[in-house]
Amino acid sequence: MSEPLLSVEDLRVSFHTDDGVVHAVDGISYSVRTGKTLGIVGESGSGKSVSSLTTLGLTRTQGGRIEGRMMFEGRDLVTLPDDQMRRIRGNEIAMIFQDPLSSLHPFYKVGAQLTEAVLAHRDVSKKTARNRAVELLELVGIPDPRRRVDQYPHEFSGGMRQRVMIGMALANEPKLLIADEPTTALDVTVQAQILALLEDLQDRLGMAIIIITHDLGVVAAIADEIAVMYAGRIVEHASTEQIFGAPQHPYTWGLLKSIPRLDSPRGEELVPIAGRPPSLIHRPSGCHFSPRCPYVQDACKRVDPRLAPVPDQPGQAVACLLEPAVRSQIWQGLKDGRESDTLRELASTGAPLRAGASTPTTSEAGP
């Protein structure tokens, strides 16, 4: 297999605050290959955005302490001097943010903002840059680009603004595109359009994409690999098929079972994850997820599990102390809708479930 385009090794990012040290990213490793899409999933405060802002050197200025390595085509982005970083940012690595309204300058026409992105990295005439701006608007599917290029951001709808942002990010044909919650602020029909656009652009331009989101539905549609983050760590990393087909971490189960789905039986009881994400200053001892984990064992409160390969599942890694056989049984039990007490017992004894040991909870009221 070819060399990865970006390879992150044991990245740690922490911030000093008056309340203490915030360990926003705590030793994560991942890699992305050209033409592939990595999805990073997590809740607010899981460190998913900080890790990608660091890729662009955007946490340096905020007093962040950054350790580890981020190799991008032979250069380490962690130690790269600022002037060289500036040449990569927006050129070889580009980013799309969540809120297209606050990411576009309201005083400047979108054309001016697009040409700026081109001129920042290319020694071309203004006219060429402007033609490029029109080309970019056309590329991202904005109708009538020659007229629209002279309009202001407020004249665009939310979905159109996000298209402009994508156009701007693609101005210099980046090798890596980082999309931080690119569709969260958009309506579902527009979200579907933007996701289709990203896929189409990847096919045509062959770039690598890192998509950061809290929505498992979004990554299911477009990611090749998924990293699930919790409290600054990657707790599970696997192919998209594995994450949805045979997830291994109790947090991933929680995410999958706590959202209502269009394709699940109606009336199925949701299984929320109890409690709330931990503070990144005072993290729980042992496994950071242990205070919220329904299957917690004594060892989980003492031992901090590291991400380790899952036997018989090539490419899948999980940070969990439960036995692999027990984990797959619990997941099967969750899918069958077994009582949570039965599953908890299974976690502590490791005894296999007998068929029919408990009644599956089906919909409480029939259709």
Add this chain to the structure above:
Amino acid sequence: MTVSDGTPLIEVRNLIKHFPIKRGVVIQHKVGAVKAVDDISFDVARGETLGIVGETGCGKSTTARLLCRLLDPSSGTIIFEGEDIAQRKGDDLKALRREMQMIFQDPYSSLNPRKSVGSIIADPFVIHGLHKNEGERKKRVQQLMDRVGLNPEHYNRYPHEFSGGQRQRIGVARAIALEPKVLVADEPVSALDVSIQAQVLNLLRALQREMGLTLIFIAHDLSVVRHMCDRVAVMYLGKVVELAPSQALYSYPRHPYTGALLSAVPVPDPTTARHQRQLLTGDVPSPANPPSACRFHTRCPKAQELCSKDEPPLEDKGGATVAACHYPLSREEVAKNLPMALSAAAEA
């Protein structure tokens, strides 16, 4: 999950809300109107959960605020328990607040940061002069806190000391303090983290069962609405375009807009997620200047000439579904574009 006995508790007829667009600095004159809610009619049965879904600008939040009378309707009637409440004012309106309460989307801006949680939840009692005895009031507030899953000892804490999910629980406690008959929840979980959403949804369902509440649940997330609601109204640009029992709506949508909405929902399953989505082109048009006749015809994949000339009425399309469409979706089209709708139908 239904505790409905079928009699309508609320009857909405020809409800309209237009917000004027004004020009001029000193002397203002009206130059147009945002037709946020434009002639909608529906019933809400006692004890049921009615979902209202739609995209930004479809008028779903305005409808919620009109029902609670936080906004004055431009015209139309809202019959609540046999009485028209659309024009109520003053003390009559205040009395209505004991019957209907609202939960808001943003748990950060809907709680006064300078008041303690105890006094926020006690506010309805102060306003309506209930539980005048200090000790009794405190006891009642602590009962409410306990009921919604908050620690009653946190009575004296301030909103900033709580997480988003807990704040939403404070909002719920405040809304049920007066034991209303109707609870209108406007996007109650969309600002919350995914792992927290289920906690609040389960709480709302439990409260509904216990208190026999009628719940009007407004959301843009179709999966959440399907989970929560008995019946669902789909709105587009100020109009109700389809209204049907959940089971029917999700297994056999009739309006092409409902079909497109369902097709656009990301499903957390890579095999179904990668099916050919039926993509709508363009954005929602402005409600200040909506398209003529059928408002969806500019984006509709099935639009014909008739759709831009004649406005389709909201009419019976069979199976308890009403939809406003000249060319409703057929079973074949649903089967082709919405594979998960089929699986939902199969288990019915």
